Amino acid sequence: MWTISGVKEKGRNAFKANYGNSVLAGIIAVLFAGGTAASAKYTQGQSQVDTSSLTSLTPEEIAFGFAAVLGIFVVAMAITILVKIFLLNPLYVGSLRFFRLNAENPGTELSAIKEGFSDYGRVFVTIFLKDLFLTLWCLLCVVPGLIKVYSYRMVPFILKDNPELSAMEVITKSREMMNGNKWRAFLLDLSFIGWILLECITCGLVGIFWTNPYMYNTNAALYLELKNNSNN
Numbered sequence: 001m002w003t004i005s006g007v008k009e010k011g012r013n014a015f016k017a018n019y020g021n022s023v024l025a026g027i028i029a030v031l032f033a034g035g036t037a038a039s040a041k042y043t044q045g046q047s048q049v050d051t052s053s054l055t056s057l058t059p060e061e062i063a064f065g066f067a068a069v070l071g072i073f074v075v076a077m078a079i080t081i082l083v084k085i086f087l088l089n090p091l092y093v094g095s096l097r098f099f100r101l102n103a104e105n106p107g108t109e110l111s112a113i114k115e116g117f118s119d120y121g122r123v124f125v126t127i128f129l130k131d132l133f134l135t136l137w138c139l140l141c142v143v144p145g146l147i148k149v150y151s152y153r154m155v156p157f158i159l160k161d162n163p164e165l166s167a168m169e170v171i172t173k174s175r176e177m178m179n180g181n182k183w184r185a186f187l188l189d190l191s192f193i194g195w196i197l198l199e200c201i202t203c204g205l206v207g208i209f210w211t212n213p214y215m216y217n218t219n220a221a222l223y224l225e226l227k228n229n230s231n232n
Contacts, residue, residue, distance in 0.1 A: 002181075002225040004188050010103065010225075011218025017106030019213075021098070024110055026213035029095040032088040089127040090116040096156040096220070103220035115160060123159060126167040130155050133171070150182040151175045157223040177226045188222065189215075 015022050094116025102108040116123060130152050138145030154174040158165070165173065178185065192215055199207035 002184075002222065002229070004184065004191055007188065007222045007225055008191065008218050010221035012214060014099075014103045014106045014221065015214050015217040018102050018108060021108065021110045022102065022213035022217060023209055025095045025098045025102075025113060026216050027208060028113065029092055029099075029216055030207075030212050032084075032092045032095070085124065085128060089131075090120065090123050092116070093123055093127065093156045093159060096216070097160045099216045099220040100157050100160070100223060103217055103224055119163060122163075122167065126155065126159050126170050129167050130171060147182065150185050151178050153178060153185065153219075154223050154226065157220070157227075161227070177230055181226060185222065188218070 091113065094113035097115045098108060098110065098112040101112050134145065134148055134152060137148040152171060152174050154177050155170055158170045158173050158177070162170065162173070192211065195206065195211040195214070199205075199211050
C-alpha cells in the first residue's frame with residue numbers, strides 16, 4: 001500500500017537527481033498539455049475586438065462580419081485541435097515517458113521524450129480516445145469528468161510500458177490500476193497546494209523551476225508504485 005509521503009519522497013529524489021532535464025521536460029509537458037486553451041482564449045479575444053463597433057454597420061455588413069468571425073474561429077479551433085492531436089499529444093506522452101524512466105533511474109536523458117513519436121499510430125489513437133471519453137464525461141457533469149480524469153491518469157505511462165496492448169486495453173488497464181486509488185491520488189495532488197499558491201504569487205516561476213517537475217516526477221513514482229502492486 002503506497003503512502004503520499006513515500007511517493008512524494010521518491011518523486012522529489014528523482015527530481016533533485018536530474019534537476020535540469022526535469023525542468024525542461026516539465027516545461028514541455030505543461031506547454032503541450034495547455035496549448036488548446038491558450039489558443040482558444042486568443043481567438044475569443046480577437047472575436048471581441050472585431051465585433052466592438054457594430055452600431056455603424058448595416059444589417060448585411062453585421063451578418064457578413066459575424067460569419068467571417070465565426071469562420072475564422074472555426075478554422076483556428078480546427079487547426080489547434082489537429083496540432084494537438086498530431087504533434088502535442090505525442091510530445092506530452094514523450095515528456096511523461098521521460099519522467100517515468102527518471103523516477104525509476106534518476107539521470108535519464110531528455111532525449112527519452114522522442115519515444116512519444118515511436119509507435120505513432122497507437123499513441124495517436126489511444127490519446128485521442130482518452131480525450132474523447134473525458135470530453136463526453138465532462139459534458140455530463142463536472143464531478144464524473146473529474147473522476148474519469150483520475151481513472152485515465154496512468155494512460156500515457158501504460159501506453160509506452162505495454163506496447164502489446166491496444167488503445168482500449170490501455171485505457172481499461174488505467175481504470176483498473178486507479179480503482180481504490182483515485183481518492184488518495186486526489187489527496188496527493190492536494191498536498192502540493194502550498195507550492196501551487198507560491199507559483200501563483202511568483203507569476204509561474206516557482207512552477208517552472210520546482211512545482212511542475214516535482215509533481216510530474218511524483219506522478220511517475222505513483223505509477224511505478226501502482227504497477228508494482230498490480231504485479232504482486
